[in-house]
Amino acid sequence: MALHQTGESEIAYGLKDLIDLDFLQRFQDSFSKAMGMASLTVDDKGPVTAPSNFTTFCMDLTRNTPEGARRCNECDLKGGKEAARTGRPAIYYCHGGLMDFAAPIVVEGRQIGSMLGGQVLPQPPDEAKFRRLAAELGIDPEIYVAAVRKIRVVPEESIRAAAELLYIVANALSAIGYQKLQVMKRVEEFEEMAVTIRDDADLLYQKVEEVDSQVGNLTMTTDKLKTATETSLKKVKETDEILRFIRSVADKTKLLGLNASIEAARAGEAGRGFNVVAKEVGSLASVSIESAGKIDKTLRSIQVGMSDIEEGVRQTGGVVDAHQAKMKEIRQKIDQFKELAKELQELTLELREKVKM
Template sequence: MIGNINCDIDIDSLEIKDVIDIKLLQKFQDNFAESMGIASITVDKSGNPVTTPSSYTSFCIDFVHSTTIGDNRCAECHRKGGEEAARTGKPYIYTCHAGLIDFAAPILIEGKQIGTILGGQVLTKSPEKSRYMQIAKEIDVDEDKLVESVEKIKILTEKNVAAAAEVLFIVANALSKIGYEELKLKMISKSLEIEVLKKDLLLEESNKYNQLKTQFFSTISHELKTPINIISSSLQLLEKLYKDSSFTFTAETFSKYSKVMKQNCHRLIRVINNVVDMNKIEVGFLSLHLKNNNIVKVIEDITLSIVEYARLKNINIVFDTEIEEKITAFDEEQFERIMLNLLSNSIKFTKPGGNIDVTICDKKEHIFISVKDTGDGIPQDMLEKIFNTFTQVDASFRRHAEGSGIGLSLVKSLVKMHEGEISVISQLGVGSQFTIKLPVKLIDSESNAHKDRDLNYHVENTKIEFSDIYFD
């Protein structure tokens, strides 16, 4: 299972401190240097020290490194020694510019160098006085004192130097390997945590989806079952009355039950249309038929078509516009659904004696369409959710207004398809205001001739969209 987790590490970007505890390395280096009498320091792959020097000789500290020339020469020796060690992948022993025996042991991760342990500052034979007097002249230090300090340097056999370099090499690389494996385990652990988190999120989303699906089927079942039951009951009553020889069947009786059945047929059409169109939008099959048209006139006609519904509910509707004409490209049929849905909601949740204001504001590049009511309002915690599919402010079947919870989600999708935006502000007990921000644009088309439609054009669609509003 772990093998399938992606724990790739960019070794080129690794530093010694990423895989080795520097404090532990320093302690080991100090103890080794003191016991063996061999100086040591650890540097990164750029040559910068990561530990402090251990058991450095006076010869190096007080004389060679005390001058710029000597310090630069030392740095160059260390660099070349480290490069050779990295090239061969094993300790490299060499004689430094000041005549001492040094070594470079590479610290490797999968064959790539991440640092170097430098050691030495020893001799394998007695120093030649004349050679060190010449070195003193070259680096500009006191000749006698330099010779005196070199004579105090420990003399080891070449075998002991090689063994010391090998020990440092083995231990440092063991530490780096352990640290690297720990780093991989940490990354695997982190990857596993992320995978678990992702799966938890997927599970949570799946549960939410299943809940929504369950809620959807419950709501749709109710929305379909209720009108079907009403239609079925009305038909049964009509049949019973028709067969009852003692009852005088009149046109008024037929009209009464016919009206009930027709309204509930409209409810069924509305629910089915919404579900089908939401599915079309989700899979990208619903397209707009844009035409250049006077949107002010269209919205005014739609608003006027529902005045009678509002009057029956004793609700006052006011249409107000800054402009009489604004030609822009939009799908009149879909925009009618947008407006009828918003107006239907306002009528559902506005009590008798309330007001609904439909206003249009022209902002040149955009047109703002607002539907404001004095209805029940929407809780603040629901404002971000009401445009989600199947969301209802009051989702219980005993709510005082019917609805599948699809309408506002469909409205938002249709507005977005028009490259517009819809927003809402609301306060419980005060009312709600939905605002559409629609870009003004024109398209090139031979079929863009403006058609004036009378109010009858909107009547049938209004009946469908308002079919779940009941009047006393």
């Protein structure tokens, strides 16, 4: 008995991937013992189970001769082709008059194996016929007839029912196995997804740490700039006090120069030289006052600019603080993300173990 090759392209799974072969062997043995029939399961590469309840007539005598093996293979091929064509059990007579059947195992419209059975007679044997067959195959007729007498006689209706039973059970098992295989593939995809999520989360966490480090450096720079700005404003205020002192001195000097000019005028010709000095002192005082005004104006402009810088630094500090708070939230979310990825991995592993049961 052989599985018919459909000639279709190779598929990604086989019978061994879908059905537990130990369970299948136990079922096949129990079936053969209960029904009194031979049974064997095959895929496209050959048997996947050990023969169950095979007869001496078939295995030790008929198939043990070259001609008998050739004829048996032809019969098996014919039955396999019919099962593949219809997708249903094929019941057929072998060349020796025994009844066999092939129950195809079909998944998603593709035949991946067959459960073969039979080696029974639907009615008592015609011994004369078997003596002639023995002569054709070169077998001792007496031994051949003695072997055929041991073959169980089973009504054809029961043989067809047995073939249907094998077909239903085998395809139910393969369907369950196929679903398990699909679940396993999904589990593998989820496992890969969980690993990818975890790796991406680790990378994202690393990037967040880098950004946070840069923000920390910005905070330090901002703090230094704020300190420098406060120091500069303090220096400007100190300069303001110096300017007030210069103005006060310049005003007094100007007044002193004016008084000196008045006294020089009173002195007449004798005070003329002193008057020149007094005018120069007054002129110098005026220039000092004018320069102090310009410096004051410049310092006021600097003070306004420094105040703007101080305000900008303050606002920047607020933005940086808010950014650091957001980075902290992001890290917390990433940690939750990683935890979910870990749980997903654990769940997929648990699901994998359950599917294997």
